[in-house]
Amino acid sequence: MKFEGNLTNYQGLTEQQVKTKIESEGYNELPSSKPKGILHMAFNVVKEPMFLLLVACGSLYLILGDITEGLMLLGFVFVIMGIEFYQERKTERALDALKDLASPRALVIREGVERRIAGREVVTDDIVILQEGDRVPADAKVLYSINLKADESLLTGESVPVGKREWSGADKIVTPGGDDLPYVYSGSMIVQGSGIVLVTATGTNTEIGKIGKALESVKEEPTKLNKEMGVLIKRLAIIGIILCVLVVVVYYLTRGDLLNGFLAGITLAMAMLPEEFPVVLTVFLALGAWRMSKKNVLTRKPSAVETLGSATVLCTDKTGTLTENKMTVTRLFNGNEFFAVLPDSDFPEPFHQIIEYGVLSSQTNPYDPMEKAIISMGDNYLAGTEHIHHDWQMIKEYPLSRELLAMSRVFSFTGAKNKVIATKGAPEAIFDLCHLSDDDVAKLSTAVEELASLGLRVLGVAKSNIVSKELPEIQHDFKFEFVGLIGLSDPIRSNVKIAVSECYKAGIRVIMITGDYPVTAKNIAKDIGLKNHNNCITGQELNVLSEEDLSSKIKDINVFARVIPEQKLKIVNALKRNNEIVAMTGDGVNDAPALKAANIGIAMGEKGTDVAREASSLVLMDDNFSSIVGAVKMGRRIFDNLQKALGYIFAIHVPIAGLSLFPVFFSNLPLILWPVHIVFLELIIDPACSIIFEAEKEEKNVMNRPPKDINEPFFGGKKILLS
Numbered sequence: 262m263k264f265e266g267n268l269t270n271y272q273g274l275t276e277q278q279v280k281t282k283i284e285s286e287g288y289n290e291l292p293s294s295k296p297k298g299i300l301h302m303a304f305n306v307v308k309e310p311m312f313l314l315l316v317a318c319g320s321l322y323l324i325l326g327d328i329t330e331g332l333m334l335l336g337f338v339f340v341i342m343g344i345e346f347y348q349e350r351k352t353e354r355a356l357d358a359l360k361d362l363a364s365p366r367a368l369v370i371r372e373g374v375e376r377r378i379a380g381r382e383v384v385t386d387d388i389v390i391l392q393e394g395d396r397v398p399a400d401a402k403v404l405y406s407i408n409l410k411a412d413e414s415l416l417t418g419e420s421v422p423v424g425k426r427e428w429s430g431a432d433k434i435v436t437p438g439g440d441d442l443p444y445v446y447s448g449s450m451i452v453q454g455s456g457i458v459l460v461t462a463t464g465t466n467t468e469i470g471k472i473g474k475a476l477e478s479v480k481e482e483p484t485k486l487n488k489e490m491g492v493l494i495k496r497l498a499i500i501g502i503i504l505c506v507l508v509v510v511v512y513y514l515t516r517g518d519l520l521n522g523f524l525a526g527i528t529l530a531m532a533m534l535p536e537e538f539p540v541v542l543t544v545f546l547a548l549g550a551w552r553m554s555k556k557n558v559l560t561r562k563p564s565a566v567e568t569l570g571s572a573t574v575l576c577t578d579k580t581g582t583l584t585e586n587k588m589t590v591t592r593l594f595n596g597n598e599f600f601a602v603l604p605d606s607d608f609p610e611p612f613h614q615i616i617e618y619g620v621l622s623s624q625t626n627p628y629d630p631m632e633k634a635i636i637s638m639g640d641n642y643l644a645g646t647e648h649i650h651h652d653w654q655m656i657k658e659y660p661l662s663r664e665l666l667a668m669s670r671v672f673s674f675t676g677a678k679n680k681v682i683a684t685k686g687a688p689e690a691i692f693d694l695c696h697l698s699d700d701d702v703a704k705l706s707t708a709v710e711e712l713a714s715l716g717l718r719v720l721g722v723a724k725s726n727i728v729s730k731e732l733p734e735i736q737h738d739f740k741f742e743f744v745g746l747i748g749l750s751d752p753i754r755s756n757v758k759i760a761v762s763e764c765y766k767a768g769i770r771v772i773m774i775t776g777d778y779p780v781t782a783k784n785i786a787k788d789i790g791l792k793n794h795n796n797c798i799t800g801q802e803l804n805v806l807s808e809e810d811l812s813s814k815i816k817d818i819n820v821f822a823r824v825i826p827e828q829k830l831k832i833v834n835a836l837k838r839n840n841e842i843v844a845m846t847g848d849g850v851n852d853a854p855a856l857k858a859a860n861i862g863i864a865m866g867e868k869g870t871d872v873a874r875e876a877s878s879l880v881l882m883d884d885n886f887s888s889i890v891g892a893v894k895m896g897r898r899i900f901d902n903l904q905k906a907l908g909y910i911f912a913i914h915v916p917i918a919g920l921s922l923f924p925v926f927f928s929n930l931p932l933i934l935w936p937v938h939i940v941f942l943e944l945i946i947d948p949a950c951s952i953i954f955e956a957e958k959e960e961k962n963v964m965n966r967p968p969k970d971i972n973e974p975f976f977g978g979k980k981i982l983l984s
Contacts, residue, residue: 271370271373271388271404271457272370272372272373272388273369273370273371273372273373273387273388274371274372274384274386274387274388275371275372276371276372278386279371279382279384279387282384282385282386283382283384286384286385286463286464287464288381288382288463288464289380289381289382289383289384289398289399289463289464290380290381290464291464291465291470291473366378366379366380366398367379367380367382367383367387367389367398367399368389368390368391368392368395369383369387369388369389369390370388370389370390370457371387371388375390380396380398380399383398383399383460383463384460384463385399385460385461385462385463386459386460387399387459387460388404388457388458388459388460389401389457389458389459389460390455390456390457391409391445391451391455391456391457391458392451392455393451393452393453393454393455394450394451394452395450395451396448396449396450396451397411397445397446397447397448397449397450397451397458398447398460399447399460399461399462399463399467400444400445400446400447400460400461400462400463400466400467400468401444401445401458401459401460401461402428402432402434402443402444402458402459402461403425403426403427403428403443403444403445403456403457403458404427404428404456404457404458404459405427405456405457406425406426406427406454406455406456406457407454407455407456407660408453408454408455408660408661408662408668409424409425409445409451409453409454409455409456410422410423410424410425410451410452410453410454410629411423411425411445411446411449411450411451411452412449412450412451412452413437413438413446413449414580414776415448415449415469416437416438416446416448416449416468416469416472416776416825417437417438417776417825418578418579418580418774418775418776418777418824419438419580419776419777421588421630421631421718421751422452422453422629422630422631423439423440423441423442424440424441424661424666425441425442425443425444425445425454425456426441426442426443427443428443428444428459429443432444434461436468436825437449437468437825438776438800438823438825444461445458446467446468446469447462447463447467447468447469447470448467448468448469452627452629452630453624453627453629453632454660454661472853472854490538490542493538494538497533498533500533501529501530501532501533502530504526504529504530504533504918504922505526505529505530505533506526508525508526508529508922508925509525509526511925511926512525512526512925515925515926525921525925525932529918529921529922529925532914532917532918532920532921532934533914533918538907538910541903541906541907541910542903545899545902545903545906545955546566546899548955549566549895549896549899549955550566552895553566553879553892553895554882556888556891556892556895557881557882557883557885557888558879558880558881558882558888558891558892558895559866559879559880559881559882560878560879561874561877561878561879561880562878562879565860565861565862565878565879566895566896566899568842568860568861568878568896569844569861569879569892569893569895569896569897570893570896570897570898570899570900570901570968570969571842571896571900571968571969572769572842572843572844572860572861572893572896572968573768573769573770573841573842573843573968574769574770574771574772574836574841574842574843574844575764575769575770575771575772575844575845575846575889576772576774576829576832576833576836576843576844576845576846576855576859577771577772577773577774577845577846577847577886578773578774578775578846578847578848578852579773579774579775579777579782579785580751580775580776580777580848582754582846582847582848582865582884582886583753583754583757583773583785583789583886584751584752584753584754584785585751585752585753585754587630587633587634587751587752588630588631588633588634588718588749588750588751589602589634589637589749589750589751589752590602590616590634590635590637590638590747590748590749591715591717591748591749591750591752592712592715592717592747592748593612593615593616593745593746593747593748594708594712594745594746594748595611595612595614595615595744595745596705596743596744596745597611598611599708599711600612602638608642608643612745613643613646613648614648614724614744614745615722615744615745615746615747616635616638616639616642616643616648616747617639617643617648617649617650618683618684618685618722618723618724618744619635619638619639619683619685619720619722619747620635620636620638620639620643620649621650621653621670621672621681621683622668622669622670622683622684622685622722623635623636623685631718631720631749634749635747650672650674652674652675653672653673653674653681654672654673654674655670655671655672656671656672656673656680656732657670657671657732658670658671659671659735659736661686665686665690665693665694665736665737666686666687666689666690667684667685667686667687667690667691667694667721667736668684668685668686669682669683669684669736669739670682670683670684671727671732678728679726679727679728680726680727680728680732681724681725681726682724682725682726682727682739682741683722683724684722684723684724684725684736684741685720685721685722685723685747686720686721687720687721688705688706688709688719688720688721688746689721690721691721691722691723691741691743692705692706692721692743694723694736694737694739694741695723695741695742695743696741697743701743705743705746708746709746712746712748713780714780714784715748715750715784716750716780716781716783716784716785716788717748717749717750718748718749718750719746719747719748719749720746720747720749721743721745721746721747722744722745722746722747723741723742723743723744724741724742724744725739725740725741725742727739753785753788753789754885754886756885756886756887757789757886757887758788758789758790759887760886760887760889760890761789761790761791762790763890763964764889764890764893765790765792766964766965767890767893767894767897767964767965767966767967767968768966768967768968769893769968770792770819770841771791771819772818772819772820772821772832772836773785773786773789773791773819773820773821774821774824774829774832774855775821775822775824776800776822776823776824776825777822777823779797779799779820779822779823781822782797782820782821782822783795783797783820783822786819786820791819791820792819793817793818793819793820794819794820796817796818796819796820797818797820797821797822798814798818798820798821798822799821799822799823799824800821800822800823800824800825800828801823803821803824803828803831803832804828808831808834808835808838811831811832811835812835812838812839815832815835815836815839816839829852829854829855830854830855830858832855833845833855833858833859834858837858837860842860842861842968843859843860843861844859844860844861844862844863844889845858845859845861845862845863846863846864846865846881846886846889847862847863847864847865847873847877848864848865848873848884852864852873852876853873853876854876856873856876856877856878857876857877861878861879862876862877862878862879863877863878863879863880863881863889863892864876864877864879864880864881865880865881865884866880866881866882866883866884879892890964893964894959894963894964897959897963897964898957898958898959898960898963899955900969901957901959901960901963902954902955902957903954905954905957906954906955909954913942917934917942920933920934921933921934
């Protein structure tokens with residue numbers, strides 16, 4: 262599609278200037294992370310006490326000539342190295358997905374000629390032409406625009422597109438978010454209008470690039486269970502070594518046989534070392550991940566399964582997570598009365614004109630979700646009536662401007678001398694076009710406030726007729742008649758309210774983090790049943806709060822509005838400083854750093870971006886918020902059953918160690934157990950029996966109890982004594 266604006270004033274850069282800029286600034290892309298080498302990953306693996314133990318045990322088996330068992334244990338090291346390699350590649354894939362998203366094709370003007378180039382070749386000071394459906398290739402200021410609107414939900418979380426105005430020459434660069442800004446941002450989508458922009462930032466200097474830097478800087482931490490198991494096994498290993506030396510000495514002093522003393526010591530050490538722990542842990546988490554996949558929850562990081570059962574806070578984005586991320590006509594006002602639009606309800610005649618002229622003033626195949634909603638309303642309720650005019654021909658369009666936030670379309674039709682004008686826009690702009698009296702404006706403004714208080718986006722609709730063949734230059738020259746108001750909402754997903762209630766029963770606090778306006782956020786929070794829904798912190802307030810103040814205030818605040826990506830990360834970190842186990846849901850690029858920083862990152866699978874999925878631990882394949890509750894229930898069940906299995910293993914080790922140690926102190930008794938017996942007991946009987954616990958049903962109170970205390974050890978002294 263050819264751009265219809267005036268291009269004669271724009272020459273753009275020369276090829277030499279572009280070449281110089283690429284050499285000095287680099288390409289318009291995020292740098293790929295260099296994969297870590299095999300040796301580096303191998304070193305990280307052998308540092309872990311759990312895996313050192315596996316290597317030691319495998320070596321002991323090889324020394325004793327039991328090659329099969331030795332190689333099997335050593336083989337676990339390579340399995341763990343594979344997991345480590347997967348984790349390292351996860352960040353690279355997230356950054357690569359971000360890179361692909363940030364580098365679309367671009368239409369630029371260079372040396373006065375339009376050229377289509379790869380997005381990575383865009384440089385600062387390039388002149389870029391943007392049209393409906395284009396992905397913005399870099400951050401830029403708007404030089405010229407016609408009704409330009411952009412969907413920036415990936416960056417800001419706003420559920421509706423925002424309008425753009427032309428750069429005044431004195432505007433300062435600001436962060437994304439809000440209407441009527443003279444800037445467009447890399448990765449956002451143009452949903453309406455067209456424009457010419459001047460590139461101000463590329464690559465890592467763009468807003469999406471800053472997210473990439475934040476994503477790269479976030480370091481994943483080992484789970485509490487992994488840490489605890491490592492400490493427990495290390496302690497048991499030390500005890501085993503001490504007892505091994507003691508047995509060798511006692512056996513030699515009482516029987517004078519050093520070789521058999523050495524074998525008795527190794528047997529006891531093997532009895533003390535719980536080789537099954539890492540095996541059982543892996544089996545439980547793998548089977549748990551498989552079971553979760555049956556519930557539409559894909560596990561990208563197995564350790565998240567056990568962490569999910571301990572989650573104390575669930576941070577959720579609004580757009581596309583709590584809501585459906587699509588606009589719907591919810592309420593209408595015809596100047597006298599309101600009408601609530603309900604599924605399969607009758608549509609009264611007095612409200613037909615509102616949708617009729619709303620459809621006429623919208624694009625035929627729109628990108629704008631509000632226009633899509635209005636057209637859908639017409640298709641559902643007015644199809645086949647005299648209110649739908651597919652045969653009318655549009656002859657002129659008056660675009661929305663900064664001075665007048667309304668757009669008009671003029672139609673002619675066969676057999677009529679007059680032309681029909683349909684207009685929609687901001688309510689105050691429609692009131693102005695209709696030249697309403699102060700009393701009428703006051704009455705209608707009250708109706709607008711009532712719709713806005715419900716968290717709805719409000720549009721005014723008007724109509725006009727003209728007989729003259731000549732059309733006026735501006736919309737104000739028409740004599741408009743007020744038709745009505747349209748209230749649009751981003752509907753809440755079904756089952757969200759029930760899911761939030763179940764979270765509270767399970768002792769999980771729900772926090773909504775959104776880029777939308779506070780009034781909308783509070784209304785959504787009220788509708789879904791969030792506690793303290795009237796208390797809200799905005800992004801501006803977050804900027805002036807210190808980490809300590811935020812950590813204190815966040816204990817009572819469950820709604821955050823007008824939040825930018827860096828602040829989402831700040832919120833998650835504040836919760837973690839309060840010793841919360843944080844689960845974070847999201848679907849946009851803006852959620853990726855917070856998803857990675859949270860203890861459990863949960864991405865949306867259907868509408869979520871590749872960046873969000875790659876940065877997360879879990880992916881909801883059906884984008885259903887209620888699936889999170891099922892995942893928590895499954896996580897708690899796995900957590901409980903894993904405790905039972907490890908308790909069983911520990912209990913089994915006590916008599917095995919006793920049978921290995923007891924005969925040593927009596928010179929007339931033969932050794933009861935040898936290494937081969939220990940291998941058989943630990944590597945066959947123990948894992949086989951402990952897996953039975955994995956199939957145990959959940960406890961009856963699994964979702965009616967608070968999460969496990971963060972300071973309570975998974976397998977502490979009480980559990981050991983019980984075993």
